[in-house]
Amino acid sequence: MVATYKDIRRLTGLSLATISKYYNGGNVLGPNRELIEEAAAGLDYQVNNVARGLRSRRSMTIGVVLDQLNSTFNTTIVSRVEERLREAGYGTIICDARQDAHSQAEVVRFLIGKMVDGIVVVPVGDDTSFLKPARHRDVPVVAIDRLMPGTDSVVIDNRAAIASAVQLLTDSGHTTIGLLAGPDTTYTMRERRAGFRDAVRARTGLLPRVELLTPEEVSIEGGYAGLRRLIHLSAPPTAVVCANYGLTLGASIAQNELGSDLRPALVGFDNLELARLIRPRPTLVTQPIDKLALEAAELLLQRLNGEGPDEPVTIILDTTLMVGHESTYQLKPRVRMQR
Amino acid sequence: MVATYKDIRRLTGLSLATISKYYNGGNVLGPNRELIEEAAAGLDYQVNNVARGLRSRRSMTIGVVLDQLNSTFNTTIVSRVEERLREAGYGTIICDARQDAHSQAEVVRFLIGKMVDGIVVVPVGDDTSFLKPARHRDVPVVAIDRLMPGTDSVVIDNRAAIASAVQLLTDSGHTTIGLLAGPDTTYTMRERRAGFRDAVRARTGLLPRVELLTPEEVSIEGGYAGLRRLIHLSAPPTAVVCANYGLTLGASIAQNELGSDLRPALVGFDNLELARLIRPRPTLVTQPIDKLALEAAELLLQRLNGEGPDEPVTIILDTTLMVGHESTYQLKPRVRMQR
DNA sequence: AGTGGCCTTCGAAACGTTTCGCCAAAGGGG
């Protein structure tokens, strides 16, 4: 049988109230502290957090809802958020929504039923209605990577991120640049495409042609097909920017299959492991994923303590352009044209 | 204020016992069912799992302890285990032990304090004492990937896995084969090295020389350094087997930097994403990760229902050899020797 | 009509904590 306060009371003669006080950092006299510690050690006692949660109305548990788990971005988020929250005594219940808005809504209900004290979410899409059960119960929510109106959010400066890639390419002499990005149905892709359009206009004076930024499926396959589509245009781009990790990976695969004189310059997004594997070393826009996670964790902890401003907070972090080997971004002489 | 049974009682006139019965699938008359459903909908009622857990002594929560989160293997495990257990109503608390045995022990205590009903663990090392708090409270534990004496375990047939790689290589004409594996301090590496040794002897009649299977650090760096060490031996292997994903990745990077005539044949371990990126298509031993996770989840669910045999269960799954492009495993003419 | 058995419902007592209000003893200032 597992020990409870009652067993400690039996061994120490103290009241439940005093024992509770001890376990909650209240004032207890030295000799009594020792009595409790001794009894607890003998009993292998451990506080029952379920009972505690019932009475105190804090389960000391938070939920993390991910659009998918299988990405370096998301595992890093989980890992960091979990680490920080466990320090603060919170358990982290993880839920993978498998890219499905419906199951995302279901998962939020599930978590609310589990009485989580807060939620961190990397949302599937734009619709925020799935958070209603949380709002209704005043469970604080922090969104990562996607800006959610009315919700605390931690995001990167997507426009500046893409602009930094475009700038490197135009500085290297490129005038026709393609973008591999997903459809405008998610905040992230919308921002990145808009950032691309603005940056190209600012640097070349012209808006990019529509076929240079047609949406692709956001996946490795999408990146592969997208790059091939771009290089087969009648006026192909001399450089391509990828707006996400999967697209970068797919585009890199397509690159590998091309002769080196046909390869456009390529600026990818976000994956460091990739960078270690590919030679020549690729040029990448990298997100401060750890920081994104930590900021989200801190923000949530604030909310859990009832702190922070009344209105929703938005934290915007900067990205870094990791410049790779020259050949990955410089304008190549157009061999075919010289023939 | 959040609704409780008492609110439903107020609206329906039924007793708490009946309402409880309704929510636990007991027999309740049709009209009363409807009354409850109506009231619950109006109140946006949701069962409080914390209170339920206190009384029923099941928190409907399990813990997953990982040696690290940042690997495809582990994220797949988590994702599948979580999916299956959520179907059964369990929440999954995740804990990353960051490769540290001490923090792994701490994490188990933490989970026990959170009153988890069961634990899935991908252990850091061999020592099983960190599970003591769980055993002491009869919390069932299922280990994945590492065989733990006295604990239900789901593992792959490590010896056969490596043997299949060795067989392909010897069949292709190789007689000197190197192994990149970690130290014998973990079950997995011990088995894979033993499997290698046995398979080489069975196929060539000789034990491999020690310098062909010296332990490396289990990491990308270790794989990189290890491959370079092997090819600089006075009698270098013509083929190398990698016993783990990180080692494979590192070895691939080292491969990429070599002239194609110097590259040994390479059989890697376990990563499919890698396989999509690298050309020529690599040869890999792949684990049935999904199945590993599902078997573990089912086993744990059995234990949670008090089912299954009295003694610990060990489930051993087979791996598959994914044969890549010929050039990755065939014996090359030794160019240097012919000069 | 009486008896036995099932089905449904009920009241009340848990489950293991926290918290509220109260009390006694100790400490400090005038």
Add this chain to the structure above:
DNA sequence: CCCCTTTGGCGAAACGTTTCGAAGGCCACT
């Protein structure tokens, strides 16, 4: 030396469920 405040401790009442034993209603069978 008295009064006031602070400190440490206590009993009892929650928190929102589940569960146990009992009881009432209904039906079928003698």
